[in-house]
Amino acid sequence: xxxxxxxxxxxxxxxxxxxxxxxxxxxxxxxxxxxxxxxxxxxxxxxxxxxxxxxxxxxxxxxxxxxxxxxxxxxxxxxxxxxxxxxxxxxxxxxxxxxxxxxxxxxxxxxxxxxxxxxxxxxxxxxxxxxxxxxxxxxxxxxxxxxxxxxxxxxxxxxxxxxxxxxxxxxxxxxxxxxxxxxxxxxxxxxxxxxxxxxxxxxxxxxxxxxxxxxxxxxxxxxxxxxxxxxxxxxxxxxxxxxxxxxxxxxxxxxxxxxxxxxxxxxxxxxxxxxxxxxxxxxxxxxxxxxxxxxxxxxxxxxxxxxxxxxxxxxxxxxxxxxxxxxxxxxxxxxxxxxxxxxxxxxxxxxxxxxxxxxxxxxxxxxxxxxxxx
Amino acid sequence: xxxxxxxxxxxxxxxxxxxxxxxxxxxxxxxxxxxxxxxxxxxxxxxxxxxxxxxxxxxxxxxxxxxxxxxxxxxxxxxxxxxxxxxxxxxxxxxxxxxxxxxxxxxxxxxxxxxxxxxxxxxxxxxxxxxxxxxxxxxxxxxxxxxxxxxxxxxxxxxxxxxxxxxxxxxxxxxxxxxxxxxxxxxxxxxxxxxxxxxxxxxxxxxxxxxxxxxxxxxxxxxxxxxxxxxxxxxxxxxxxxxxxxxxxxxxxxxxxxxxxxxxxxxxxxxxxxxxxxxxxxxxxxxxxxxxxxxxxxxxxxxxxxxxxxxxxx
Numbered sequence: 226x227x228x229x230x231x232x233x234x235x236x237x238x239x240x241x242x243x244x245x246x247x248x249x250x251x252x253x254x255x256x257x258x259x260x261x262x263x264x265x266x267x268x269x270x271x272x273x274x275x276x277x278x279x280x281x282x283x284x285x286x287x288x289x290x291x292x293x294x295x296x297x298x299x300x301x302x303x304x305x306x307x308x309x310x311x312x313x314x315x316x317x318x319x320x321x322x323x324x325x326x327x328x329x330x331x332x333x334x335x336x337x338x339x340x341x342x343x344x345x346x347x348x349x350x351x352x353x354x355x356x357x358x359x360x361x362x363x364x365x366x367x368x369x370x371x372x373x374x375x376x377x378x379x380x381x382x383x384x385x386x387x388x389x390x391x392x393x394x395x396x397x398x399x400x401x402x403x404x405x406x407x408x409x410x411x412x413x414x415x416x417x418x419x420x421x422x423x424x425x426x427x428x429x430x431x432x433x434x435x436x437x438x439x440x441x442x443x444x445x446x447x448x449x450x451x452x453x454x455x456x457x458x459x460x461x462x463x464x465x466x467x468x469x470x471x472x473x474x475x476x477x478x479x480x481x482x483x484x485x486x487x488x489x490x491x492x493x494x495x496x497x498x499x500x501x502x503x504x505x506x507x508x509x510x511x512x513x514x515x516x517x518x519x520x521x522x523x524x525x526x527x528x529x530x531x532x533x534x535x536x537x538x539x540x541x542x543x544x545x546x547x548x549x550x551x552x553x554x555x556x557x558x559x560x561x562x563x564x565x566x567x568x569x570x571x572x573x574x575x576x577x578x579x580x581x582x583x584x585x586x587x588x589x590x591x592x593x594x595x596x597x598x599x
Numbered sequence: 600x601x602x603x604x605x606x607x608x609x610x611x612x613x614x615x616x617x618x619x620x621x622x623x624x625x626x627x628x629x630x631x632x633x634x635x636x637x638x639x640x641x642x643x644x645x646x647x648x649x650x651x652x653x654x655x656x657x658x659x660x661x662x663x664x665x666x667x668x669x670x671x672x673x674x675x676x677x678x679x680x681x682x683x684x685x686x687x688x689x690x691x692x693x694x695x696x697x698x699x700x701x702x703x704x705x706x707x708x709x710x711x712x713x714x715x716x717x718x719x720x721x722x723x724x725x726x727x728x729x730x731x732x733x734x735x736x737x738x739x740x741x742x743x744x745x746x747x748x749x750x751x752x753x754x755x756x757x758x759x760x761x762x763x764x765x766x767x768x769x770x771x772x773x774x775x776x777x778x779x780x781x782x783x784x785x786x787x788x789x790x791x792x793x794x795x796x797x798x799x800x801x802x803x804x805x806x807x808x809x810x811x812x813x814x815x816x817x818x819x820x821x822x823x824x825x826x827x828x829x830x831x832x833x834x835x836x837x838x839x840x841x842x843x844x845x846x847x848x849x850x851x852x853x854x855x856x857x858x859x860x861x862x863x864x865x866x867x868x869x870x871x872x873x874x875x876x877x878x879x880x881x882x883x884x885x886x887x888x889x890x891x892x893x894x895x896x897x898x899x900x901x902x903x904x905x906x907x908x909x910x911x912x913x
Contacts, residue, residue, distance in 0.1 A: 261712045262723070265705075269727045269790055272741040275752070279744065288750065295752030336641065339634040349631030357903065359638070362646055364840070364899045366847030368868035369892070372875040372885045373653035374645065381644075469645045472638045501625050530734040532850045533868070537876055548736040552854055563744055570740045574733035581732045585725045588732075589794060 273571075280305050280567040288563050305564035306572070315569055317543055318550035323576075324435065325460055325546060326528040329467035331396035333524050334517060336468065337475025342505050344476065345483035346491075356480065363473035367533050374466060375537050379457040383465075389435055392464065394428025401427075462538040463546070467528045474527075475520040478591060482516030483509060519591030522584040526577045547573035657886035667882060674886035684887070687865040693777065694866060695846045698784040702841060703834075705785065706792020713793065714800045724797070728790045735787055739854040742783045746770045746855070770856050773863030780864050783851045788844075792837060799833030800826070832909050839902040846898075847891060867891045 275296065279288060283300035287293045309315045343349070344356045401424055456462040490512070491504040499507070510517070535546040542554055551569035555562065581588055657674050661667025678684040713724060730738060745751055748768035757764050765771060769779040803826065811821045849868035852858065858865035858873060865873075867887055875884015 258712060258715050258717060261708065262717070265709050265712065265727060265793075266723070268786065269730050272738060272745075272786070273729065275745070276738075276741045279741075291749060291751075291754070295755055336637045340638040343631045343634035347627040347631040347634070349628040352631060355635060355639075358642070360903060360906070361899055362642060364843055364902060365646070366843065366868075366891075366895070368847045368849050368871070369888050369895065370646065370649045370653060372871060372881055372888060373649040373656055375876070376652060376656070376881065377645065377649050465641075466645050468641050472641060476638060501627075501630050526732055530736075532734070532736045532853075533872070537872075548734045552736050552740065561744075563750070566740055567744075570737035573737050577732055577734065578729060581728075582725060585721075585728075589724075589728075589798065592791070592795060592798075 273574075276567045276571050280564055280571055282564060284562070284564045305562075305568040308562070308565050309568045309572070313555060313565070313569070314543055314545070314550065315547075315572070318545045318547045319573075321460055321544065322529060322546040322548075322573075325463045325467065326525055328392060328396045328435075329464050329471060329528050330521060330524040331399050332392050332464075333468040333471035333475050334520055335395050335399050336472045337479055337520060338510060338513075338517065340472070340476040341479030342483055342509065344480045346488075346505075346509075347501075356477075359473045359476040359480075363470070363477050365470075367470060367531070371533050371537050374534070378462045378466070378538050379455055381455060383454065383456055383461075385454050385456070385459075385461060386432070388461065388465070389432040390429055393432040393435055394425055397428045397431050398424040457538070458540045458544055460539070460544065463528075463531070463535055466534055466538070467531060471524040471527060475524060478520050478523070479513065479516055482513050482519075486512050515587060515590075518584055519587040522580060522588045523591045525580055526588075529577050653885045653889060656882045657889050659882050661882045670882075674882050675890075677883070678886055678890065683862050683865065684870065686862050687867060687870045687887075688890075690777065690862075690864060691846060691866050694781060694784070694848070694864075695842060698781045698788065698845050699838070699842055701781070701785045702788045702792050703838065705789045707796055709789060709793035710796035710800055713797055724794065728794050730787050731790045731794075735850045736854055738787070739783055739851050742779070742786075743855055746779050771860060773860055776856055776860055776864050780852050780855055783855065784845060784848065787851070788841060791841065795837045796830065796833060799830050803829045832905075835905055836902065836909075839898055839905070843895060843898050843902070846894065 278296060278298050281298040281301040281303070282288050283298075283302060284305070286300055287298070293299070340355075340359065344352055344359070456465065486509055491508045494504040494508050495501070530548065531546075532548050532552075535549045536553065539545060539549070542550075545554060547569070551566065551573055555566050555569055656667070658669060658671060659667035660670045660673075709727070713720070713727075717723075745753060746769040748766065748771060751764065751768060753769075754764045765775055769775045807825050807829075808821055811825050816824065847868055848866055849872070852864050852866050852869045853872070856864045858869045867890060871884045871887040874887055875881050878884070
């Protein structure tokens with residue numbers, strides 16, 4: 226309050242002083258701020274402008290003629306975008322990417338929340354070692370293990386239907402718990418009370434849908450519920466492996482976040498007769514939602530953008546994600562359809578850009594969590 | 600202790616049969632492992648197991664099928680005797696070194712510029728981070744066209760500045776191809792440095808600058824004696840993280856050059872992909888990847904040590 230009044234009282238004085246600023250001030254401001262700022266903006270955003278222009282240009286008249294000024298579309302049209310949807314499998318790649326990114330993100334958030342809470346709050350043997358392991362695996366780049374991991378994918382039999390049900394139940398249950406039911410409504414309910422059967426049923430429904438979508442082209446009627454199969458060329462190869470780099474990150478980020486929430490809050494809940502699980506689900510997790518959002522936006526962009534696992538583990542054209550599909554299926558031989566390529570690149574970037582713009586602050590705090598908090 | 604037992608007692612009365620499992624979950628050393636289990640299972644199956652497998656493969660002559668037979672360090676010695684691999688090692692350090700220096704310099708400059716007050720600051724800050732957010736493989740396509748020999752728009756920029764544009768494009772000859780992939784990496788990574796360092800700058804208390812100004816320190820002095828020392832923790836962590844990512848980079852080179860021309864831009868990851876996946880020599884490919892391990896291991900240990908030291912100091 227005191228600060229605002231002081232600022233208001235000072236405002237006219239500042240305005241007066243601004244009128245008397247010498248030319249030197251504006252020169253200095255241009256050199257130290259505006260010129261470098263414009264340079265950095267052109268440097269970072271220029272390529273996106275260029276992509277947009279190429280995707281809108283008339284390909285024959287403009288793109289393939291080096292004598293035409295390249296940074297403006299003189300005959301703008303949407304033909305490239307039409308081609309992308311009509312002549313390539315882009316819609317299918319978009320669906321694949323959405324399914325993979327959403328499920329692996331939600332599952333990683335759940336696993337990371339549980340592990341992060343354990344590491345932040347509970348005393349058990351090996352806790353600090355597990356903390357180190359989660360930090361180290363978060364730093365391990367995907368390019369270190371993709372060859373042996375591909376062998377695991379092509380040879381390890383996995384009870385795929387069981388995994389489908391578990392993962393979709395977790396993925397469906399988490400947003401239901403956090404978003405549909407407001408925290409104050411959940412206080413006083415038993416552990417997940419009436420929700421668990423519903424979530425389970427809904428999860429099985431989603432699982433069946435996913436099964437049809439992601440398994441090796443099996444029709445729903447041919448499902449062998451108990452059978453085990455390898456993951457080669459199924460989207461499950463990605464849904465199961467993306468959490469290997471998402472879970473350590475979420476765990477590490479959320480451990481830090483949980484530690485910043487005062488212990489007293491859950492201790493009073495424990496004294497009132499809540500179990501540890503209840504204290505965690507009803508007191509700590511709702512308070513950690515900003516941290517969980519940071520982890521969410523990070524996990525979502527990382528899994529949407531992932532390239533090498535998607536390139537190696539999936540082999541058929543229909544099973545691509547957007548980054549691999551656009552780069553590897555639209556560039557064939559020596560003929561480049563630059564407009565379609567840029568249209569695909571732009572459309573494939575828009576979902577992450579939108580999600581990011583909705584949660585910029587959470588993203589930046591996640592980005593700098595390690596660096597600034599230490 | 601009494602508090603815990605009464606809490607447990609109430610729960611027992613309320614729940615009857617289910618209570619024993621609830622009480623069990625109230626013991627920290629039980630609940631701790633239960634909560635860690637899903638994460639640990641994933642990491643054991645898809646990180647630890649492949650890692651062991653990878654080490655075994657790098658010591659065997661495995662092709663597409665079977666387990667192969669043990670051939671000791673032959674894969675590694677073969678690699679060390681192969682000119683392509685030696686070239687790759689050099690490339691990786693050149694790529695990482697130059698890219699990191701430029702990202703650090705530009706990122707620090709960008710952070711200092713954006714640390715001033717100006718209109719639409721939040722939008723600008725969100726916008727400049729876009730190169731780091733969007734899929735790298737896709738944004739690299741813009742550069743694939745920009746470096747094209749005939750369709751490149753760069754002569755329009757270079758012409759007025761009287762800089763010659765190479766007739767084979769930037770990806771046509773070894774030196775400029777390396778420069779080109781480094782440029783794209785710098786474009787992608789600079790915003791990460793800038794935004795992280797900006798967050799670090801904003802934690803430096805303003806009165807330190809005022810005190811230094813009163814003591815007669817000029818802008819340059821203030822930067823060297825106030826900004827830099829206080830920025831060092833953030834700088835170190837961001838730097839180590841970025842070096843790890845750059846050293847293990849794959850997408851930019853794979854999309855732009857696939858390691859060419861004449862293997863002049865191969866990095867460990869692209870060579871591993873070419874050898875192991877496209878060439879089908881899994882053991883050799885796994886060995887190429889694992890060659891990254893000593894350097895990455897050092898960086899990870901440094902990162903771990905530094906982060907923990909910082910945390911314990913507070």
